Amino acid sequence: MTPTVSNSTLSCLSLEDAILHNAITKTCNPPDKTFFLGVLGGVWVGFGGIAGLSVAGSIPATVRNDWPILPKFGIALFFPFAVHFVTLFGGELLGGNFVIIGVGLLNRVISPFRAFQNLFLVYLGNWAGALLVSYFFAYQTKLFADEPYISFLHTFTLSKIEGHGKIMALYFPVVIFSLSGFEFSIANMFFIPTGLMYGAPTTIGRLWVNQSAALLGNMVGGMLVIAGSEHAMNHWRSVLPAVLNNGFMKEEGTLAAHDVESTRRAKDFRGHQESEFHKEAMRKRMRDRTASIGEESDTEM
Numbered sequence: 161m162t163p164t165v166s167n168s169t170l171s172c173l174s175l176e177d178a179i180l181h182n183a184i185t186k187t188c189n190p191p192d193k194t195f196f197l198g199v200l201g202g203v204w205v206g207f208g209g210i211a212g213l214s215v216a217g218s219i220p221a222t223v224r225n226d227w228p229i230l231p232k233f234g235i236a237l238f239f240p241f242a243v244h245f246v247t248l249f250g251g252e253l254l255g256g257n258f259v260i261i262g263v264g265l266l267n268r269v270i271s272p273f274r275a276f277q278n279l280f281l282v283y284l285g286n287w288a289g290a291l292l293v294s295y296f297f298a299y300q301t302k303l304f305a306d307e308p309y310i311s312f313l314h315t316f317t318l319s320k321i322e323g324h325g326k327i328m329a330l331y332f333p334v335v336i337f338s339l340s341g342f343e344f345s346i347a348n349m350f351f352i353p354t355g356l357m358y359g360a361p362t363t364i365g366r367l368w369v370n371q372s373a374a375l376l377g378n379m380v381g382g383m384l385v386i387a388g389s390e391h392a393m394n395h396w397r398s399v400l401p402a403v404l405n406n407g408f409m410k411e412e413g414t415l416a417a418h419d420v421e422s423t424r425r426a427k428d429f430r431g432h433q434e435s436e437f438h439k440e441a442m443r444k445r446m447r448d449r450t451a452s453i454g455e456e457s458d459t460e461m
Contacts, residue, residue, distance in 0.1 A: 176263065176390065183264030186257065187274035194252070194278055198285015201251035202349065205286065206293025208242025209350040210303065216316070217309035224312065231312065239347065252282045254346055254375075258382025259390075265383075266391040283375075290349035298350075299357040310358060317355025320348055321366045345374040 189197070216234030224231055246253055257279060264270040298304065304313050352367050 179263045187270045194281040195285045197252040198282035199289040201253040202286040202289020204245035205242045206350045208239045212239035217312040262383035262387030294354045314360045317360035
């Protein structure tokens with residue numbers, strides 16, 4: 161009996177095409193819209209952070225000391241709702257864009273300038289949105305002004321500032337990095353400023369040390385490790401001679417995970433040549449869209 165495969169299941173190359181389409185769409189957005197989406201993403205991160213701090217900070221200090229994993233569970237279980245809000249209601253987060261833009265750059269469907277512009281504007285927008293929620297919803301409301309919240313917030317902020325050596329853990333899923341104590345630059349845009357507003361014994365300078373280290377680690381993880389691995393899987397070029405390569409000559413590219421692909425529909429199984437055709441079509445669409453945006457700007461002037 162042939163197993164039924166959901167239409168929502170994408171093969172590796174189909175998934176790559178979806179990522180490339182997303183990369184083109186993101187980099188072709190007007191700068192003001194890109195910044196607005198970044199602000200929206202930062203706002204959702206802030207609300208996810210408030211939920212996580214509300215749960216983790218409510219644990220009495222004695223219990224936290226005896227069971228240090230419990231506050232981590234509190235953050236890990238509720239902070240990921242920030243990502244859910246972005247998915248449901250819109251917005252952009254720098255972490256996800258590192259992967260999407262990285263794949264677009266490796267496949268040469270977007271220009272380096274547009275990639276940098278998108279990442280820079282989303283980064284600024286994420287900061288603006290996270291600070292907005294931190295000040296007006298976490299600080300002005302005095303949510304964490306009393307015990308046991310205030311002591312936890314101070315401890316949590318200092319752990320972020322002093323623990324930036326863990327950033328090379330890179331781009332693990334949200335729950336895993338929260339439980340393990342790894343760093344996510346966008347989350348720190350909310351957590352550390354909130355701690356500073358409540359008097360955590362650290363400085364803005366230390367915040368930027370943490371932010372630069374976490375940002376670099378997330379960039380390496382998203383754009384090189386994840387995006388680079390995805391690109392290598394779908395466009396592998398063997399360096400082995402034919403005699404060591406199971407008798408096959410070097411190919412222009414090989415598909416990833418044939419054992420998985422063989423269980424999926426033939427229409428989802430595309431070779432490298434067809435994938436290149438789709439990428440060239442995407443490049444043409446981006447050139448056409450860029451030209452149309454330029455014409456609209458000239459008309460408005």
